[in-house]
């Protein structure tokens with residue numbers, strides 16, 4: 001039973017309002033002394049033509065107190081509801097325990113398809129820390145939507161097209177060594193690329209060669225394609241190592257080159273629909289009515305652009321997956337690009353253009369400034385993960401030298417800390433990455449949550465096999481109630497996370513849960529001589545453990561049983 005929804009329904013019935021609207025208005029007071037749920041009446045002042053405190057009294061007068069409400073109080077413009085603790089604890093705990101590790105799992109997405117474009121790395125370029133946000137946010141959304149019953153399609157829209165690949169082949173032909181490239185893969189490619197740029201400053205013909213090689217790729221020349229495919233494979237092998245560690249999967253790796261044979265049709269369609277205009281030799285779609293600069297579709301040499309490929313990709317995704325949402329988890333630097341692409345789709349007459357959404361996120365930088373692409377310094381994500389794991393292992397070796405499987409646990413904690421740090425705030429905010437902060441076991445960090453989970457787990461294990469006799473009255477205190485409320489709202493938080501495409505809602509919620517749990521743990525003994533009360537407190541601990549583990553796994557973070 002959803003107590004808040006039911007309460008909203010009763011209020012709505014009493015005063016003739018819409019139930020969903022009232023539910024939207026119902027708040028959880030920050031301090032439980034002010035009640036368990038509160039209705040701010042300010043918004044109703046206009047429609048009910050009364051001062052908010054009067055409205056609160058009016059509603060209280062008309063409302064039949066439901067059995068789960070112990071008391072209702074008017075406080076200024078608020079109507080505060082106090083749950084009947086006995087009823088509340090018993091009902092919520094009953095439901096949470098019955099669902100077990102599946103608490104929050106839902107079918108609301110059944111029959112609906114969500115396409116998520118995330119990670120979308122560039123071939124022959126390092127998988128750097130800047131791609132971490134796209135990868136972590138996209139993958140978390142993938143897992144959360146799936147858990148709510150949606151069909152999810154994860155797409156890695158690889159950056160595998162462009163003149164730079166012609167240049168890379170040129171460099172390889174002049175100075176490349178197969179052994180070196182097979183051994184060092186992207187690092188070696190990067191070196192070749194940098195060398196080409198340097199030498200081309202003296203020797204302009206290298207750029208011509210680069211263009212010629214790119215033309216060969218475009219024309220399907222066997223040698224050019226073979227070399228390019230080899231670079232692509234090496235890049236992906238390297239990326240897949242990182243994906244495995246981050247627990248990230250994709251259903252499709254259709255990147256920019258996949259649309260080579262599909263961009264022509266888009267250009268033709270734009271022509272037919274009279275949307276294409278010549279401008280300085282190039283072809284553009286004007287977007288004046290959207291107050292946007294024109295979208296360039298064809299360059300003066302006839303080459304297509306990133307945007308042209310995204311138009312083809314959106315059409316392809318619509319045809320192939322018939323999506324309900326088509327999400328792009330890409331940095332906010334590309335805001336304009338996506339606005340333009342969506343506006344062109346709209347001008348093409350596609351009603352589904354409004355199902356496309358740019359899920360933008362902020363920049364990632366390292367605290368000591370090592371991540372400055374302008375200076376040519378890139379930080380490989382793999383190195384960041386390795387460093388996090390190494391530092392974790394050092395901490396474990398010092399603090400818990402007796403722990404078994406230390407290396408595996410350090411991997412889970414180190415990688416988890418990095419993922420947590422990217423998902424620990426609203427995605428649009430810029431992030432400054434600091435090792436000291438993310439590996440802190442006390443602050444709001446991944447390790448802190450993992451530690452709380454492991455501690456709950458050891459309590460449950462120590463308590464051993466228990467029977468089902470409960471005495472829920474032992475949970476009718478502030479600390480336990482705080483925990484139970486967070487358990488109760490977990491399913492709703494997952495739904496909100498998909499509505500706003502904000503995995504951070506989940507991070508915040510399970511962080512609150514871990515904090516509430518630690519507070520409870522500090523004030524209350526779990527195991528004592530009273531069998532039924534012990535059963536009940538262990539059951540609460542178990543519920544917290546399971547929800548923490550589920551929440552972490554939806555974020556892509558592992559929860560080791562011991563730490």
Ligand code: ARG
Nearest residue numbers: 117120121122157159310330
């Ligand atoms: N490869 C691009 C980059 O690294 C991101 C691609 C995002 N997806 C898309 N459909 N445009 O900037």
